[in-house]
Amino acid sequence: MKIAIIGAGNMGSAIARGLVRTAQGIDVIVSNPSAGKLDTLKKEFPQIEITTDNGMAVKGADFVFLAVKPWKMEEVIAEIKPALNYNKQVIVSVAGGVGSESLDGWLVKEGGLLPQLYIVIPNTAIATLCGMTFISGKRTVQSSDVYLTSLFDAMGKAMMVPEKLIPAGTSLASCGIAYALQYINASMQGGSELGFSHSQALEIVMQTMRGALSVLEAGGAEPQTEIDRVTTPGGLTLRGLEAMREGGFSQSIIEGLHASIKK
Ligand SMILES: NC(=O)c1ccc[n+]([C@@H]2O[C@H](COP(=O)([O-])OP(=O)(O)OC[C@H]3O[C@@H](n4cnc5c(N)ncnc54)[C@H](OP(=O)(O)O)[C@@H]3O)[C@@H](O)[C@H]2O)c1
Incomplete structure (x- = not known):
């Protein structure tokens, strides 16, 4: 060939x-x-x-x-x-x-x-x-x-x-690489504000991303199931997730995906 x-x-x-x-x-x-x-x-x-x-x-x-x-x-x-x-x-x-x-x-x-x-x-x-x-x-x-x-x-x-899904695929996976890295950037910035050096924050966030993927892959679970597993009522994760929701975290990601397929 x-x-x-x-x-x-x-x-x-x-x-x-x-x-x-x-x-x-x-x-x-x-x-x-x-x-x-x-x-x-x-x-x-x-x-x-x-x-x-x-x-x-x-x-x-x-x-x-x-x-x-x-x-x-x-x-x-x-x-x-x-x-x-x-x-x-x-x-x-x-x-x-x-x-x-x-x-x-x-x-x-x-x-x-x-x-x-x-x-x-x-x-x-x-x-x-x-x-x-x-x-x-x-x-x-x-x-x-x-x-x-x-x-x-x-x-x-x-x-x-089908060809009609190519723009959505481009948004989710090609632009999506940049969106995933933007999450990493933001987490690193937060990690630095909380006291870690730039390189420590990068190492920690990368390993955390690997960890998140590994639990998904190992369990064949839905992300929400794994989120629920780390989130105890009244606990620290819940506080963080609520602050993120109030900041429009998920909604802004969905809007970004839509924006990148608009002509
Ligand atoms: N980058 C991505 O993530 C990505 C993802 C999916 C699809 N794509 C698509 O992939 C295509 C290429 O993107 P890219 O990022 O690889 O761009 P790129 O780095 O600019 O590469 C384009 C190449 O085409 C060469 N070229 C220009 N005129 C040519 C000609 N007449 N004959 C043969 N080669 C010629 C250029 O050579 P010179 O520089 O020497 O002029 C350059 O090496 C684009 O259509 C893009 O939409 C990119």
């Missing part, structure tokens, strides 16, 4: 690194206009092929990943379209906010010919093989669905969803 990745930025490079670390029997080629990021990738993983020629990258590839900025997508598709064979090649867009209708409009060939098309939205944690990736397919066949899902499952977790 050969995978071409067009664009060696944050996401393109993270996918390339993830693929060579987790997938067996695949050749990865990455294309980018400037050499710096390509050289870095090549130094780290000599088995990755690199090129500055997009047309050459897609030649013979089974899957072509488009990992350029949304506003570059039309131009890049126009450039590689003559070299693409839709009978053999599957197109995968990782661009946020670019729907299949726009992609089809740019990809369509004479006679209305269109490829198997995926929209794939990973988050930055695929770099540490702990990603959450949403995949939505159009005109795809089951074997490609299974294969693509297995590639991203190996880099964390992957979930196939």
